[in-house]
Amino acid sequence: MNLLIYKTLEELNQDLADYVIKIAEMAIEENDRFNFVLTGGNSPKALYNFLATECKDRIDWEKVYFFFGDERNVPADDANYNGLMAKKALFEGLGTAEDHIFYIDTNLAPEKAAIEYKKALDKHFEGSDIVFDLILLGMGDDAHTASIFPHTSLVKDEEATVAAVFVEKLNTYRISLTAPLINKAENIAFLVFGEGKAEALKHVIGDEQKDVDTYPSQLIDPIDGKLTWFVDEAATKLLEN
């Protein structure tokens, strides 16, 4: 595990963008495509804007396929739909073709949406193992990642798949990649900043004894890939040296 700490969010996003571009270049060089899983929420908006503007000419974006680590069970035109956030912040700027974006279809019932998403992934990876080049993850202040929330069935899901989960504290369904599927990736990067994440980060990174039910982000531990944390100083303020 590699922990990178930045003074400002601007520095963090610039470095994370360089990292995305570097992995994209390697994947395109090797396989002529880059399979990139996006995180949702608010944290990645500035990064996505930066990629869509400052990094627009740095790689051949037509070789990039975009996926989502999780989705909220809301219509595609709802401001909380992760796909809409990415569309506005990233895809519109890059002019990404629709057939390179793998949205999670929330017109379907959550379980069906999860099944259909897994089918779409299997098709894209042509029946072989689903191994993403890069998965970008966020972490909530309750230590959830993707939509693997504390004390939910997804924490214990041992199948490398896509699943629907009812999150009681939000009184809603989510659709999410499971931790075993995430952990197959070549590269996983967490984007975490702000004081509000400090308590969760202290436990997720700092605790010797794991408690994945309470801190699901502790589940993220790539099998063969690399894990890098991009965090700001505020988020690390409770970490012991």
Ligand SMILES: O=C1O[C@H](COP(=O)(O)O)[C@@H](O)[C@H](O)[C@H]1O
């Ligand atoms: O609900 C969600 O939250 C997490 C964390 O979001 P953040 O804005 O606090 O970083 C996010 O990773 C996930 O994709 C999203 O659906």
